[in-house]
Amino acid sequence: MGAVVRVLHKVLVKKFYERNVGLLFFVFYLMFGVVESNQLINYHRSLIYGVLTSPVFLMGVMGVWILYSAKYLQLVLSELAEPHNQFLKDYSRLGKSHQFWPMLLSVVMMDQPVLLYSVFIVGVGIFSQQYVAVFLVFVFHFARLVGCTWIVLRRINSLHERKATKLLTSIQWPWKKYFPFFYLGHFTNQLPLALLFTKSFSLFAIIGFMQITTDHYENRTALMGLLFGLMAHSVIIFESRRLEETYLIFVRGLPISMIKRFLFLSLFYGVLLIPELVLLAINHIVWFDLLFITLFAVFYLVYQHTRLFRGSLAIDAHTTFTFGLFLISFMLVLFKLYWLEAFVLGILGFYQYERDYYNFEASA
Structure with missing residues (x-):
C-alpha cells in the first residue's frame, strides 16, 4: 500500500x-x-x-x-x-x-x-x-x-469502459448556435462542472461582499465581490482559448474583420456574465454605475483572453498573470478608478487581439 x-x-x-x-x-x-x-x-x-x-x-x-x-x-x-x-x-x-x-x-x-x-x-x-x-x-x-x-x-x-461516467449531466442546446454562443455550448456540453462551480463561486462572492453594510450608497463592495468572481473565470478563459486552438482554427480563415471578431468575443463574455450583472441590478446598483461595471467586467475577461494569443498556452503563466491583474484591479477599485481601467483594458485588449491573432501559431 x-x-x-x-x-x-x-x-x-x-x-x-x-x-x-x-x-x-x-x-x-x-x-x-x-x-x-x-x-x-x-x-x-x-x-x-x-x-x-x-x-x-x-x-x-x-x-x-x-x-x-x-x-x-x-x-x-x-x-x-x-x-x-x-x-x-x-x-x-x-x-x-x-x-x-x-x-x-x-x-x-x-x-x-x-x-x-x-x-x-x-x-x-x-x-x-x-x-x-x-x-x-x-x-x-x-x-x-x-x-x-x-x-x-x-x-x-470506469476508465476501462467504453464510455466514462460524467459527474454532471451535459446540456445539449436544441437550437442552432451562432458563433459567439458556440463557446457556451462547449462549456454546457463538455465542461458543465467547471462552468457550474465558476458561476456559483462568482455569485457567492458578490452576495458575500454585498452583505457589508454601509451608511451610504457604495458600489465598491459589490465590485470587490465581482473581482473575485472574475478571477474565478480564469479557467473558463483558458479553456476558451484552448477550444479555439483545438477546434476553431478554421475561423481564422473566414472573411471577418478584426473589429467584428473582437465584438463577437466581447458578446460571448457579456452573455457569460449575465447572472452576475442581474444580481448587481436587483441589488439596487444604479444604472449609470451598472453600465461602467458591465464594461469593466467584460473587458477584464476579454483582455485576459486576448493576452493568451501571446506566447504559448500555459495554465501556470495564465494563473500567475490573473492574480497580478486582480491585485492591480483591486487597488483601482478602492480608488474608484475602475471606469478608467475598463477603457484601458478594452483598448489594450483590441490592440493585442489585432497584433497577435494571426501570429499566435508562429510564436506558440
Whole structure:
C-alpha cells in the first residue's frame, strides 16, 4: 500500500500544489497578510465565532470548502484522462479497500489547507461550547472527503469502459448556435462542472461582499465581490482559448474583420456574465454605475483572453498573470478608478487581439 500512496502523491497531490501554489499563496495573504499583526488573533477569533454562531455564515463557508474540493477534483479527473496516466487503469484491479484508503489519504493531503483551519474552528467551538456547529463541521468534512474519494474511484473504475461516467449531466442546446454562443455550448456540453462551480463561486462572492453594510450608497463592495468572481473565470478563459486552438482554427480563415471578431468575443463574455450583472441590478446598483461595471467586467475577461494569443498556452503563466491583474484591479477599485481601467483594458485588449491573432501559431 505504501508504494500506491507514493505513486498517487506524485501523480495527483504534488501536481495539485504545483499548479495552485499561486492561488494558495493569494488566499494565505488575504487571510493573514492584510490584517495588522497585533489584530490577527482577534480577527480570526471573530471570524471563527461568526462561522460557529451564524448558520448562514457557516453555510457560506461550507460552500467555499466545496468549491475548493471541486478545484482538486477537477484536476484529478483531468489527470485521469491524460494518456500518460493511463497506468491508473490498473488501480481498478485492486480490491475495494485497497483502492479506498490510499485515495482517501491523497484527497486528505490535497485538502490540508482547509482541514488545518478547520482544526482551529473545532477547537474554538469546543472551547465556546458550540457543540452543534462543531458536529456539523465534522460531519460535513467527513462526507465531503469520502464523497470526493468515491467520485475519483468511480471514474478510475470506469476508465476501462467504453464510455466514462460524467459527474454532471451535459446540456445539449436544441437550437442552432451562432458563433459567439458556440463557446457556451462547449462549456454546457463538455465542461458543465467547471462552468457550474465558476458561476456559483462568482455569485457567492458578490452576495458575500454585498452583505457589508454601509451608511451610504457604495458600489465598491459589490465590485470587490465581482473581482473575485472574475478571477474565478480564469479557467473558463483558458479553456476558451484552448477550444479555439483545438477546434476553431478554421475561423481564422473566414472573411471577418478584426473589429467584428473582437465584438463577437466581447458578446460571448457579456452573455457569460449575465447572472452576475442581474444580481448587481436587483441589488439596487444604479444604472449609470451598472453600465461602467458591465464594461469593466467584460473587458477584464476579454483582455485576459486576448493576452493568451501571446506566447504559448500555459495554465501556470495564465494563473500567475490573473492574480497580478486582480491585485492591480483591486487597488483601482478602492480608488474608484475602475471606469478608467475598463477603457484601458478594452483598448489594450483590441490592440493585442489585432497584433497577435494571426501570429499566435508562429510564436506558440
